[in-house]
Amino acid sequence: MSTDFALAARLDDLRREYDDLKARGLTLDLTRGKPSAEQLDLSEPLLALPGEGQHTAEDGTDTRNYGGLSGLLELRRIFAELLDVPVGQLLAQGNASLTLMYDTIVQALLFGVPGSDRPWSREEQVTFLCPVPGYDRHFAICEELGIRMVTVPMTPDGPDAEAVAALVAEDASIRGLWVVPTYANPDGAVVSETVARRLVSMPTAAPDFRIFWDNAYVVHHLTDVETPSVNAVALASDAGNPDRVFLYASTSKITFAGAGVAFFAASPANIDWYQAHLGIRSIGPDKVNQLRHAMFFRNADGVRAHMRRHREILAPKFSAVGEILTRRLSEAGVASWTEPLGGYFVSVDVVPGTASRVVQLAKDAGIALTPAGSTFPYHRDPQDRNIRLAPSMPPLDEVRAAMDGVATCILLAAAEAAAAITPSPAADEA
Numbered sequence: 001m002s003t004d005f006a007l008a009a010r011l012d013d014l015r016r017e018y019d020d021l022k023a024r025g026l027t028l029d030l031t032r033g034k035p036s037a038e039q040l041d042l043s044e045p046l047l048a049l050p051g052e053g054q055h056t057a058e059d060g061t062d063t064r065n066y067g068g069l070s071g072l073l074e075l076r077r078i079f080a081e082l083l084d085v086p087v088g089q090l091l092a093q094g095n096a097s098l099t100l101m102y103d104t105i106v107q108a109l110l111f112g113v114p115g116s117d118r119p120w121s122r123e124e125q126v127t128f129l130c131p132v133p134g135y136d137r138h139f140a141i142c143e144e145l146g147i148r149m150v151t152v153p154m155t156p157d158g159p160d161a162e163a164v165a166a167l168v169a170e171d172a173s174i175r176g177l178w179v180v181p182t183y184a185n186p187d188g189a190v191v192s193e194t195v196a197r198r199l200v201s202m203p204t205a206a207p208d209f210r211i212f213w214d215n216a217y218v219v220h221h222l223t224d225v226e227t228p229s230v231n232a233v234a235l236a237s238d239a240g241n242p243d244r245v246f247l248y249a250s251t252s253k254i255t256f257a258g259a260g261v262a263f264f265a266a267s268p269a270n271i272d273w274y275q276a277h278l279g280i281r282s283i284g285p286d287k288v289n290q291l292r293h294a295m296f297f298r299n300a301d302g303v304r305a306h307m308r309r310h311r312e313i314l315a316p317k318f319s320a321v322g323e324i325l326t327r328r329l330s331e332a333g334v335a336s337w338t339e340p341l342g343g344y345f346v347s348v349d350v351v352p353g354t355a356s357r358v359v360q361l362a363k364d365a366g367i368a369l370t371p372a373g374s375t376f377p378y379h380r381d382p383q384d385r386n387i388r389l390a391p392s393m394p395p396l397d398e399v400r401a402a403m404d405g406v407a408t409c410i411l412l413a414a415a416e417a418a419a420a421i422t423p424s425p426a427a428d429e430a
Helices: 003-009 011-023 037-041 044-048 073-083 097-111 136-144 161-170 193-201 232-238 268-281 287-297 300-329 355-364 396-421 425-429
Strands: 028-030 090-092 127-132 148-155 174-179 210-214 245-250 262-265 335-337 346-350 367-369 386-389
Touching: 003 011, 003 396, 011 396, 028 396, 037 300, 044 287, 073 090, 073 245, 073 262, 073 287, 073 300, 090 268, 097 136, 097 210, 097 245, 097 262, 097 268, 127 136, 127 161, 136 148, 148 161, 161 174, 161 193, 193 232, 210 232, 232 245, 287 300, 300 335, 300 346, 300 396, 346 396, 355 367, 355 386, 355 396, 367 386, 367 396
Parallel strands: 028 367, 127 148, 127 174, 174 210, 210 245
Antiparallel strands: 090 262, 245 262, 335 346, 346 386
16 A cells, blocks of 8 residues: 555544644644753853852953953853864854844945955845755844845755855855854754865855854754864864854853853954944943853853753753654654754654645644744745754653644644545546
8 A cells, every 4th residue: 555545544533633632722832942941940040140249350350341342251261162263263242143143244234344345235136045944043134134045955964065165156146154063953964074164165256255154052962972063263264265254152042041142253354343343333242141151150161061961951852852753653654854963953854745734733733833934045945844843942741742743733734635646446446
């Protein structure tokens, strides 16, 4: 019996199973990669820091006052080690790396970047390459600022480097490439050194092309295998393109998502460029918050130990996702999914043409999923097949309940599609 016919034959049973799911009155949310309350509790001691009379940085700076545009040296030193960049090429700023990404692009549009002939906004067209599936907030920045987006495929080793190289060599409007190098959102891919070397060394038609290296999950491991992130800043310098990489990171999923510290690393020329404009916009970041983070972690090993405590909370949830999808869906052959070694997401590919239906079925059953198409520019997944799952925030029992429900929705959507294209036995006999 063919898979399609077998699924179509199960349609009535799956509809009854789905009705039972709806009758449970669930209210579950797998939409965004937020830390759970239990994870946020790990950083509760931050709220008691720096403590009365402990507001002086190691260089004598009163952190309560203006100044310190680069951020506190003691905190930059910790994250320079974790990000494998020189401390002099790393800035510590406000709470969100997304803000830094937005700011650098806006500055490029207004003023250009080192190597630009003119501000990007004066170009006839500005284009960014977007690996897919990818991060919806990257795409939202481009869409809001009128930047054209062109997709390139993701591979297990990162963006398809040869596809990228071919495009940037021919099209001078391409000014940027989005990359999440370690545990990519949503598929968990890790950029290999081979791919990174190709990206930082390839010839580009635009003289001021930049790679937006969003290292959001550099220390967010889910197993004992703590995969290191490729040092793209150093590789770009070695390749003779020192200004090519803008690197971003933050503590948003390390300490408090709403009260962390964001980091920007780049070449000396890029750092000078960014700070020249930053100094007009700001008189300095929240150094009190930076001091409390430095006191809390003490050193890079303190961050690593802290992230292992995160892993103890997160890993069982990701294991539950894989176990339930395997048990419910493997035999039917209606989906494939990633089993990431780190990060915050699981990427699921369902039967082409059914992702939107799966998300709607889940919504109607009280399970909120990221909208279908979100992992593609303009929310358009050409095959309507990719769904991003974010199991980090709900408690483990809710993750299990949600995933069992999602599996039912995937099966039902696949069975509906199969029934629509599978002829009846009577038609076959005729």
